[in-house]
Amino acid sequence: MTRPGGPVRWLHRLHLSGPRPRESAELEIEHHVAELTDRLEAEGWDPVAARREAHRRFGDPKRYGASMRRMEQRRVTLERWAGWWDVIRQSVASVVRTARRYPGFTAAVIVTLGLGIGANATMYGIIDRLLLRPPEHVVEPADLPATRS
DSSP states (O other): OOOTTSTTGGGGGGOOOSOOHHHHHHHHHHHHHHHHHHHHHHTTOOHHHHHHHHHHHHOOHHHHHHHHHHHHHHHHHHHHHHHHHHHHHHHHHHHHHHHHHOHHHHHHHHHHHHHHHHHHHHHHHHHIIIIISOOTTOSOGGGSOOOOO
């Protein structure tokens, strides 16, 4: 496992693992039932009877479970997106700081990228015109006589 200070230290902030919504909802329901059971036991109920009464008072766990799973899924999704946006924001801030610290290097990178993109676009235009499209003056390319080598 990579330590948080390693070369990919930002990966630990993405929260790619953790309890799944179904497991989290089941744990939440169990927590509430256990809490109610403890309160009933403190009132003097027998532990088995207290547990049974807690389940009866809580209601149908499947009905609450479905709703809780939806809410938990939504919360997990929002947290995951927030984590991604936080990592992107921090990365952009780091790039901007580095660009300000080394303006000559930044200019060289921008010029190199501009020249590379321009050369790429130019070469694509030339290859498209020469190799991929038929000449403009040819109306029906299939009618042209085949050349022999």
